Amino acid sequence: MAAKVTMPSLPEKPLSNVPLQLHQPKNFQFDSVPESHAWLDLHDHPTVEPIGPDTVPLIDLTDPKLTAKISKACEEWGVFQITGHGIQPDFLTRLEAQIHRLFALPADLKLNAAKSPGDVSGYGLVPISSFFSKLMWSEGFTISGSPLHHAQKLWPDDYSSFCDVVEEFDNVMRQLGNKLLHKILLSLGLSKEDIIRACPVRDWHDMSAAVQLNSYPPCPDPDRTIGLAAHTDSSFLTLLYQNSVSGLQVLRPKDHTGPMRWVTVPPVPNTFTVNIGDLMHVLSNGRFRSVMHRAMVNPAKHRISVGFFCGPPMDVKVGPINKLTGPERGPVYRPVTWQEYQRLRRKLFDKALEAIKIGEEIA
Numbered sequence: 001m002a003a004k005v006t007m008p009s010l011p012e013k014p015l016s017n018v019p020l021q022l023h024q025p026k027n028f029q030f031d032s033v034p035e036s037h038a039w040l041d042l043h044d045h046p047t048v049e050p051i052g053p054d055t056v057p058l059i060d061l062t063d064p065k066l067t068a069k070i071s072k073a074c075e076e077w078g079v080f081q082i083t084g085h086g087i088q089p090d091f092l093t094r095l096e097a098q099i100h101r102l103f104a105l106p107a108d109l110k111l112n113a114a115k116s117p118g119d120v121s122g123y124g125l126v127p128i129s130s131f132f133s134k135l136m137w138s139e140g141f142t143i144s145g146s147p148l149h150h151a152q153k154l155w156p157d158d159y160s161s162f163c164d165v166v167e168e169f170d171n172v173m174r175q176l177g178n179k180l181l182h183k184i185l186l187s188l189g190l191s192k193e194d195i196i197r198a199c200p201v202r203d204w205h206d207m208s209a210a211v212q213l214n215s216y217p218p219c220p221d222p223d224r225t226i227g228l229a230a231h232t233d234s235s236f237l238t239l240l241y242q243n244s245v246s247g248l249q250v251l252r253p254k255d256h257t258g259p260m261r262w263v264t265v266p267p268v269p270n271t272f273t274v275n276i277g278d279l280m281h282v283l284s285n286g287r288f289r290s291v292m293h294r295a296m297v298n299p300a301k302h303r304i305s306v307g308f309f310c311g312p313p314m315d316v317k318v319g320p321i322n323k324l325t326g327p328e329r330g331p332v333y334r335p336v337t338w339q340e341y342q343r344l345r346r347k348l349f350d351k352a353l354e355a356i357k358i359g360e361e362i363a
Helices: 066-076 089-103 107-113 127-131 148-154 160-187 192-198 278-283 338-355
Strands: 058-060 079-083 122-124 139-143 208-216 228-231 237-242 248-252 261-264 272-276 293-295 303-311
Touching (some): 058 066, 089 139, 107 122, 107 148, 127 228, 127 338, 148 160, 160 237, 278 338
Antiparallel strands (some): 122 139, 208 303
């Protein structure tokens, strides 16, 4: 089993109630990185290129050895990339075009669709921003449920093409996410009957989900700032599609090939990156660890990505699967709903998983 990964330390004075206008006063058209966006602790661990043993697994979903490959990737990495998923390249091209269309809007127009206090959906800072004293070199747009309300604010007379693509994306990703969830559970050694009894998601229609659109504009000094700070996801798993610009990095634990290090996840055409989240960490009783990841920025190219967060129905409790516990390895975490866990994350950030711990993981 992989060694434990420690979350980077948080600042003493995090941000609170940062106005969106401050976040992007010039829509990121700076000649240099302003102090508001300058990060000092980006080199906590070395960064390595994705070659040899530091290549994130690329798995074809039609591979006869799929279950074994997923198990190995989840245990050693907590992340893998997939091909053979059945989503057509022309749809992904249309998706990219709508994301570019959104973030190309003038700043004041995007602010028309800003998140309301207490609302998940809309334009604004990523939720983890409040835990950091510096701002990130990125823009975000969260969609939970229908995109119609916010799209009408952005394009009063031409919102349907954006809504159509987002709704189609939600539909196909729910089905893909449900398929991957069951394959991951099979890779834990569970039978199909075990999964029927233990899986918190009975059908892809039952899945709770959210879509996160991300924009990382070109940066004049990318070594001084970050697009998205290091974190794990709260979900079962996250499916990420990124354009051709590199930026995603995952933290690989110390092992026989080297020290703890940041590994770049290269953009491979028509693939998705699958991140194991905290609730899968809980469900697997710590066997499949959630992966810490971050997004870096590029000096000349605009990077975009879209994440699809897959979770259980909000009122369903998730705890370690009974078959993965026993006399020598009891449950490590108490059951928790996704809603409760998200509330803990908003208060505790990287300490949320530790807060629901009731036993010890096996190293």
